[in-house]
Amino acid sequence: MNALMLFLAVIGRLMLDTLGAIGRVSQFTARAVSHIVRPPFYPREFANALMNIGWLSLPVVGLTAVFTGGALALQIYAGGARFNAEAVVPQIVAIGIVRELGPVLVGLMIAARVTSSIAAEIATMKVTEQIDALVTLSTNPMKYLVAPRVLAAFITVPMLVAVGDVIGIAGGYLVGVQNLGFNAAAYLQNTVDFLEPIDIISSLVKGAAFGVIASVMGCYYGMSSGRGAQGVGRATKGSVEAAAVLLLAANFLLTGIFFSV
């Protein structure tokens, strides 16, 4: 009986904590969005964020995508050969990359690269009183630090996903044409014919959602960091974990919404 009560108490506490966290994150996101649309704006901060989140992520996104596309082509070829379906490589690579792997892998790379750096930077600013200093200099940290990063991620991550999609398909194409003996023109034709607008739209929508998740998690954990170096470490770790898990959950949800019929 006692053990059961304890168990229920633990579950209850966990649920309350989770609900509380969801509430705080939602409120934080709402505040971030409200600061994106209200002046004053900080164009220089925004430009920096575009640079850091978008442009500087291109190499890692490109490399991730090209290898994944190539591996996918090899797998589908080998798997398809078991029931004489080798010919579907272009179509499956296209759909696999554009619908799922492109957005998810780009999202996870952004969580690793951008979420962690945002969280570490803001948490360090918090523990060295730089956030307090911002406030005393009449600058709202939500506006100055958070809003530009979230907006930049919202804009650039879909673009990164688009780039990742193209490069991923190109990776499959290279492997298909070079190693698996596909005809180059036919491969491209098959890819283009097979993809529907909804595939591409879903890919970009996922990108935008993942961008918001990744940047909000970095900012949220950074702003709520504890004290000292340990606080910064915890914030960084927590932000990447939360961003990765939320992003995959959101991916599942969005896939359901777009493709369940």
Next chain:
Amino acid sequence: MIRMENVHKAFGSNQVLRGMDLNIPRGSSMVIIGGSGTGKSVALKCILGLIQHDEGKIFVDGKETGTGDRDAFLARFGMLFQGGALFDSLPVWQNVAFRLLRGSLMRPLEEAREIAIDKLRRVGLRANVADLLPAELSGGMQKRVGLARAIAAEPEIIFFDEPTTGLDPIMAGVINDLIREIVTEMGATAMTITHDMSSVRAIADNVAMLHDGVIQWTGPVGDMDQSGDPYLDQFIHGRAEGPIEAVR
């Protein structure tokens, strides 16, 4: 100009302020002394609203803090943080001119830079540090950049949290003179935390000693030596023996 009434603040079970009362007249220089960890920095942050106090009231110009326009409220203040709190992504001059580069006090870029370099000179730093990053400066130089930033927009009320800690005696003298000058010439109201008794004598109009979460003694700096208060006496003479325990 600043009045604290019965201010309480605890962090968890750690009762830091237990009913602090303080009154700082306009245009005067108040120095807060007190043992390490007694809550001097916390008191400053409560006035600025960076930390919410649990109980009691704080008034600035007769208006309770936390009510009314926060931007307008903060625009009247300058603050030097104990750790400097410079923005490490921005070069020194942009740190100093931070307020002048955005928001309601925005000036043209060239003018903001000139003001920054002038303020740097006033804290004893040459113009060639203007383009360095804070991480490239020594601790004492960072402190002085923080000081320059606090005074850059010529605020009415300035808080200095240990302005001379980590400075050599000559530079400490320069900073003491500067703070005195800001109060007497610009008519600012200053609140300074320091552990340096020569600074206290150089800067203060009034002194308040914080101990055990309350103001143990307060009065004009001239009365400090004949206060007859055993706590204050022990503190200003730096004696290990006395009512204040050495282990806190």
